Structures are given as structure tokens and as C-alpha cells.
Amino acid sequence: MYFTESFVSVMIIFALIVISVAVIVLLALLITDIKNKKLW
Amino acid sequence: MISPETGWILLGALSVLWILLGIYWGRKAKSMDGFMLAGRNVGLAFGTATVMATWVTSNTTMLAPQFALELGVWGMLAYSTGAFGLLLFAPLARRIRSLMPGGYTSGDFIRLRYGKATWILFLVISIFYGFTWLISMGMAGGILMNAIAGIPYVTGMTIILAVCTGYTLFGGLYAVIGTDYIQSLIIMAGIVIVGIAVMNQVDLDSVYNHLRTNKPMLLKTLQPAAMMAVFNNLLFGLGEVFHSNVWWSRAFAIRSEVGKKAYILAGFTWLPIPVAAGFIALTSGALGINVTSPDMVGPLVAANVLGKAGAVVVFAVFFCSLASSVDSLLAATADLITEDIYRKMINPSANQRKLRKISSFIVLGLALLAWLVCLPRIGTLATVLFFAGPAVGSTIWPVAAGLYWRKANAKGAIWGMLAGSLAGLAAYFTLGWYTASLTGAAVSMIVVIVCSYFFPDNFDWRRLNEYHGDTAQKASSHVFH
Numbered sequence: 001m002y003f004t005e006s007f008v009s010v011m012i013i014f015a016l017i018v019i020s021v022a023v024i025v026l027l028a029l030l031i032t033d034i035k036n037k038k039l040w
Numbered sequence: 041m042i043s044p045e046t047g048w049i050l051l052g053a054l055s056v057l058w059i060l061l062g063i064y065w066g067r068k069a070k071s072m073d074g075f076m077l078a079g080r081n082v083g084l085a086f087g088t089a090t091v092m093a094t095w096v097t098s099n100t101t102m103l104a105p106q107f108a109l110e111l112g113v114w115g116m117l118a119y120s121t122g123a124f125g126l127l128l129f130a131p132l133a134r135r136i137r138s139l140m141p142g143g144y145t146s147g148d149f150i151r152l153r154y155g156k157a158t159w160i161l162f163l164v165i166s167i168f169y170g171f172t173w174l175i176s177m178g179m180a181g182g183i184l185m186n187a188i189a190g191i192p193y194v195t196g197m198t199i200i201l202a203v204c205t206g207y208t209l210f211g212g213l214y215a216v217i218g219t220d221y222i223q224s225l226i227i228m229a230g231i232v233i234v235g236i237a238v239m240n241q242v243d244l245d246s247v248y249n250h251l252r253t254n255k256p257m258l259l260k261t262l263q264p265a266a267m268m269a270v271f272n273n274l275l276f277g278l279g280e281v282f283h284s285n286v287w288w289s290r291a292f293a294i295r296s297e298v299g300k301k302a303y304i305l306a307g308f309t310w311l312p313i314p315v316a317a318g319f320i321a322l323t324s325g326a327l328g329i330n331v332t333s334p335d336m337v338g339p340l341v342a343a344n345v346l347g348k349a350g351a352v353v354v355f356a357v358f359f360c361s362l363a364s365s366v367d368s369l370l371a372a373t374a375d376l377i378t379e380d381i382y383r384k385m386i387n388p389s390a391n392q393r394k395l396r397k398i399s400s401f402i403v404l405g406l407a408l409l410a411w412l413v414c415l416p417r418i419g420t421l422a423t424v425l426f427f428a429g430p431a432v433g434s435t436i437w438p439v440a441a442g443l444y445w446r447k448a449n450a451k452g453a454i455w456g457m458l459a460g461s462l463a464g465l466a467a468y469f470t471l472g473w474y475t476a477s478l479t480g481a482a483v484s485m486i487v488v489i490v491c492s493y494f495f496p497d498n499f500d501w502r503r504l505n506e507y508h509g510d511t512a513q514k515a516s517s518h519v520f521h
Contacts, residue, residue: 001262003260008244008248008259011113014312015312016235016236018309019312019313020232022092022228026088026225030221033083038083038084039083039086040083040086
């Protein structure tokens with residue numbers, strides 16, 4: 001039994017998408033914290 | 041990969057940036073609460089980023105590809121299970137903050153919950169682990185600078201340790217957390233850039249077919265050793281996060297209302313990174329790259345695909361992943377030694393100025409000791425890191441049970457840690473590194489549960505609030521004077 005090509009492909013593409021979204025989320029959180037004066 | 045001149049320029053630019061930012065943020069550290077815990081008011085953005093960046097170590101970016109190369113798809117998944125440490129620590133972070141509003145270290149908890157003997161054993165394990173992690177980071181720094189830019193091993197390792205020591209000394213946790221934010225963005229952006237570049241160079245179809253033909257074992261769904269590695273890594277990760285003051289200090293530092301959320305977000309952000317890093321390694325065969333050292337496969341592939349620009353990106357990613365962990369380790373281990381050993385055991389009447397001075401000396405001493413141990417290359421990164429696994433795994437149950445279960449007691453905690461560590465070490469040498477944490481955690485769990493059943497405690501949670509919740513008053517008395 002082997003991992004299928006589609007499983008491996010989806011896993012890798014999904015990982016790259018999640019990391020990209022995480023960058024955007026972190027930037028959005030920073031802006032929100034600065035606006036609400038809750039950075040520190 | 042890049043010329044030593046480019047390497048020196050990059051190294052210099054990043055070093056100056058972190059030190060300047062450390063000095064800038066460090067101006068906020070006007071008290072011990074500020075220096076050690078960034079004022080206990082860190083917001084969600086900085087909280088999430090610091091947890092995530094600290095957990096992305098050079099081991100993530102070097103060992104995850106090595107795992108993928110040696111254990112295949114299961115290896116990538118095994119490394120990803122490290123995220124469960126952060127995800128499962130999230131509720132603990134909230135509980136820690138509510139039970140110990142004025143706490144400083146994980147040692148504080150063990151001392152108040154289980155007493156002096158368990159506390160001392162815990163400190164030995166925790167400091168040993170922190171130091172082992174620090175050494176593996178220092179060594180990785182030297183190896184990477186040498187492999188990517190041709191900078192001599194000792195020089196690269198020395199500069200990384202010196203820069204992190206510098207800004208940690210100036211700014212304490214303010215500097216650590218502030219720089220972690222920028223470092224986390226560089227790490228994630230860099231991994232995505234390299235991942236996409238690799239996909240542009242070689243399609244997933246070719247990678248899969250190359251593996252299926254030449255290394256089918258890496259795609260097998262049933263690989264006993266790799267599946268053991270999944271559980272071992274999961275438990276190692278849990279143990280690392282549950283006991284280490286690196287994570288406890290952040291639980292104390294992040295605002296109480298967002299601590300849990302920060303750990304959950306960081307866990308989900310970290311989860312895909314070993315998969316992306318592992319994928320980069322798996323493409324090495326299809327790209328025709330000759331891998332001479334498995335822990336260098338990530339940088340090799342990136343440089344091969346992106347050329348000089350790729351090597352620059354990889355250099356920045358590795359420097360950030362190293363710095364974000366080395367600074368945290370220096371700060372958290374120094375806090376543990378200052379608070380638990382110096383203040384609690386040696387000089388309880390020390391004022392804040394004295395404590396700050398001692399803390400600075402300890403940061404310097406730790407860095408110097410790590411530098412001395414790193415001078416010769418001891419072994420592979422996995423060997424160094426996983427040697428601490430059994431002891432780390434054996435702390436999971438004493439910590440988790442101690443936070444939620446009144447019946448958990450000192451007997452169970454101390455014997456759980458001792459028996460778990462010894463059994464785990466025996467497994468490390470007889471069965472393999474991939475069983476060590478698993479054995480340590482399992483034995484410790486049995487001991488903690490059996491002792492709680494036969495010698496039940498009835499712990500009063502209020503005893504954990506050493507300062508009786510008067511954090512504001514305590515904080516004001518912690519201003520340096």
C-alpha cells in the first residue's frame with residue numbers, strides 16, 4: 001500500500017496555502033492590535 | 041551557494057537589525073515583570089507570532105526535510121505532530137494564567153504544587169533540556185553558515201550566539217517577542233517562496249513517480265518505524281512544550297484573555313511548515329541533486345532551484361528560525377536559573393536591580409557555555425536533540441495532572457519523572473531514538489496514575505497563587521531601583 005499521488009499533492013498544496021494565509025492573518029492581527037492599543 | 045562576501049553582508053545586516061530592534065523594544069523593560077515577561081500584557085499578534093516562531097527552530101527547517109528523506113510521507117507527518125504540543129498547551133496556558141496570576145516560571149509551579157525534591161529534579165531536567173536545545177541551535181547555526189555562505193563553522197556559530205545574546209541582554213522578553221514577530225513573517229514567506237519555486241521547477245507528478253520508482257519505501261503507508269516516530273515526536277513535542285519555561289513564560293506574558301487563542305493559532309500556523317519543508321526535500325531525487333548530508337537537503341534544494349536568490353532566502357529563513365529560538369532559550373533558561381535557583385535558593389532578599397544584574401550574567405554564562413560545547417561538532421542534530429527526549433517525555437504527566445487533578449501528588453511526580461527518564465533512556469539505547477519519548481511518557485503516566493490512586497493528595501489550587509493575585513502591587517514593587 002502506498003500513499004496516492006493525489007493525497008501527497010493535496011497535502012503539499014494545502015500546506016503552502018495555509019502558510020500563506022497565516023502570513024496575512026498575522027499582519028491583520030498586528031493592525032488590529034495597534035488600532036486597539038493592545039500590542040503590548 | 042552564495043559567496044562569503046554576500047554571506048557576511050547578510051549576516052551583518054540581520055545582526056544589526058535584531059540588535060537595534062532589541063534596544064528599541066528593550067527600553068520598555070523598566071521592571072523585572074517587563075524584562076522577564078514583557079509586562080504580562082502581550083497582545084494576540086505578538087503572542088501568536090512569538091509562539092509560532094519559537095517553535096520553528098532550525099530543527100524544523102533542517103530535521104523535517106531529513107525526516108522526509110529518511111521516513112518519507114510518514115516522516116513529514118511525524119514532524120508535523122509537533123504542533124499538538126502547542127494546540128494542547130493552549131488550555132493549559134489559560135489555566136496557568138488564572139491559577140498563577142503572579143507566577144514567573146514553570147519551576148514556580150512545580151515547587152508550589154509538588155514541593156522541593158520534585159522541584160529540584162524538574163529543574164535538572166528542564167535546564168538540561170534547555171541547554172541541549174541551545175547547543176543544537178548553536179551547532180546548526182555554524183553548520184548552516186558554513187554550508188550556505190562558506191563562513192567557517194566556528195565563526196558562524198559564534199556570531200549567531202553573540203547576536204542573540206546581545207539583544208536578549210538589552211531587551212529581555214520585549215526584545216525576544218518583538219523580533220520574533222518579524223522573524224515569523226520572514227520564515228513563513230521564505231518557505232512559501234521556496235515551495236512555489238520548487239513546484240515551478242518540477243511538477244508534483246514527476247516527484248511522485250520518481251519516488252515510486254526509486255524510493256518506494258518513502259511512500260509506503262505501513263512503515264512501523266515511521267509510525268513509531270509519529271507517536272514519539274508527538275509526545276516529545278508535548279513534553280517539550282508542557283514543561284519548558286520557554287512556553288510557560290509566554291503563558292505568563294500574553295494577556296490572559298488571548299493566551300489560549302494565541303497558542304491555538306500558532307499551532308495551526310506551525311502544522312503545515314514541516315510538510316512544506318519535507319516536500320522540498322522529497323523533490324531532491326527528481327531534481328537530480330546529490331544529497332551528501334541529510335540535514336542539509338533543504339538548503340541544497342532551495343539553492344539549486346532558486347540559485348543565488350534562493351540561497352539568500354534560505355539564509356534569511358535559517359537565520360530567523362535560529363535567532364527566534366536561541367533568544368527564547370537564553371531568556372527562558374536564564375529566568376529559570378535567576379528566579380528558581382538564585383532568588384528562591386540563594387538570595388531571597390535580592391532587590392530587582394540585583395536580580396536584573398544576575399539575570400544578565402546568567403544569559404552571558406549560558407551563551408558562553410553553549411559556545412564552548414558547540415566548538416566541536418558532537419553528532420547529528422537528531423542525536424543531540426532526541427537525547428533529551430526521555431526526560432522531556434516523562435514531565436508531561438506530572439505537569440498536566442498537576443494542573444487539573446487534585447489527587448496528583450509529589451510521589452507520583454518525582455517517581456514518574458525518574459522512572460520515565462530511565463526507561464526512556466534504556467529504550468533510546470536498546471530500541472532506537474524513535475521510542476525514547478514514547479517510553480518515557482508511558483512509564484511516567486503509569487507511575488503518576490498509580491501513585492495518585494494509592495496516595496491521593498487533595499491539593500488546594502489557591503496555594504499556587506503565591507502572591508495572592510496582587511499582581512499590580514507586586515509589579516510596581518518590581519521596578520528597578
